[in-house]
C-alpha cells in the first residue's frame with residue numbers, strides 16, 4: 153500500500169513515511185493509492201472476529217510496512233478491556249428493533265477520539281523507537297482533542313506533548329482531566345487568552361521551520377491517516393453486531409465536525425461493507441449540511457462560527473473534506489488542487505447541477521442539521537422512551553438519523569462522547585446529573601499540574617526549549 157497526495161504533488165510513500173507528517177508537501181492530504189477491497193468470503197470470516205483480530209485485518213491492509221507480528225502486538229496493547237471498559241471495545245446498544253447506538257466513548261477520556269488516538273500513541277512510540285528519533289507534539293485545544301492526545305501519549309518514550317489551552321475557558325471537568333496528568337512528558341500550558349490565540353501560537357511556531365526542525369515539532373490533528381484507518385474498524389464491528397448475514401444493509405448516522413469520523417465510514421463502504429446511507433449530522437455550524445443539501449461548500453470565518461452545546465462540532469471548515477472531494481472527482485488531483493487553491497484564498501465552490509454532486513448520493517451521503525432545542529429534546533426523548541442517556545453530540549446524530557430512518561434498514565447511531573462530559577445540558581434535558589464512570593468521581597479534586605504563560609510566541613518557544621533540555 154502506497155500513499156499519494158490529494159493534490160498530486162507527492163511521490164508514493166509507505167504508511168510509516170506518512171505517519172509522522174502532517175500535510176503532504178504540496179499542501180494536500182495523504183490518501184491510499186487504492187482502497188483495499190474485501191471479498192464476500194473475507195467479510196464472512198471477519199464477522200466472527202473479536203475487536204483486536206478485526207482491527208488487525210482492517211489495519212494490516214493500510215499499514216503493510218509494519219511487520220504483522222508487531223502490528224498485532226500494538227493492537228493487542230491498545231484495544232484492551234482495561235482501557236475501553238469491555239472486551240467488545242465498541243459495544244452496540246439496541247434501543248428498539250432496528251435502532252442502535254454504537255458505543256465509542258468508553259476510552260480514557262470518554263470520547264470516541266480515544267479509539268484512534270490510543271492507537272496513534274503506540275504507533276508513534278513504535279516508529280520513533282525504530283529510528284531512535286524524538287517527537288515534540290505541539291497542539292492547541294478547547295477541550296476534547298487535547299485530552300485525548302495527552303492520554304494517548306502519556307509515558308510514551310521519545311514523545312513530549314505541549315498542549316496550549318485558553319486559561320479558564322474549558323469546563324471544570326475538561327480542565328481537571330488534562331491538568332491532573334502528572335506524567336513527565338506532558339506539559340499543559342494555560343494561555344492568558346482565547347482558543348484562537350492558542351491556535352495562532354501553534355501556527356507561528358510551526359511556520360518557524362528552523363525551530364520546528366531543530367526541536368522535532370509535530371502535531372496530532374484529525375487529518376492523520378492512521379486516525380482515519382483506526383476509525384474504519386468500528387464501522388465493520390457495528391455492522392456485524394446488528395446484522396445476521398452479510399446480505400443485509402445498514403445505515404449509520406454520524407455527528408460531524410472535521411469529517412474524520414464519517415469519512416472512515418465512506419472508506420469502509422468503498423472497501424465493500426454493505427452501508428446504505430451515511431447520514432451526516434451537523435449542529436448550528438452547518439457548513440457540511442449546506443454542501444450535501446445544495447452542492448455549495450462555503451467555509452465560514454471564525455466570527456461566523458457559533459459556540460454551541462455540542463462544542464466539538466463547532467467548526468468553520470472540515471479538514472478531511474478534501475479527501476472526500478478527491479474520491480468524488482474520481483481522484484482527479486488537478487481538480488482538487490484547483491478547488492482548494494480557491495478555498496485557501498477564502499472562497500467557496502459550488503457543485504450544484506454537476507455530475508459530481510449527483511455522485512454524493514451514489515456514495516450514500518445524506519445530511520441534516522440539529523440545534524440546541526432539538527438536541528435537548530432528543531436527549532429527553534431517549535431517556536424517557538428507552539432509559540438511555542446520550543450526550544449532546546450523539547443527540548445531534550440521533551436527531552438527524554431518525555429523520556432519515558428507513559423501514560427494514562437498521563440504523564446505527566454513533567455515540568461520540570459520554571453525557572457526563574456535558575452535564576449542564578443533560579441537566580437541562582432530564583433534570584439530573586449524569587452518573588460518572590468509576591475512576592472519574594473526584595477528578596476535580598486531584599492535584600493539577602500546569603503552567604500559565606502570556607500569549608507570546610517567544611515565551612512559548614523558550615518554555616519548550618527549556619523542557620526539552622531538562623527532560
Ligand SMILES: *Cc1c(COP(=O)(O)O)cnc(C)c1O
Nearest residue numbers: 408409410411412413464545568
Ligand atoms: C471530534 C468530535 C466530533 C466530530 O468528529 P469529526 O471526526 O471531526 O467529524 C463529534 N463529537 C465529539 C464528541 C467529538 O469529540
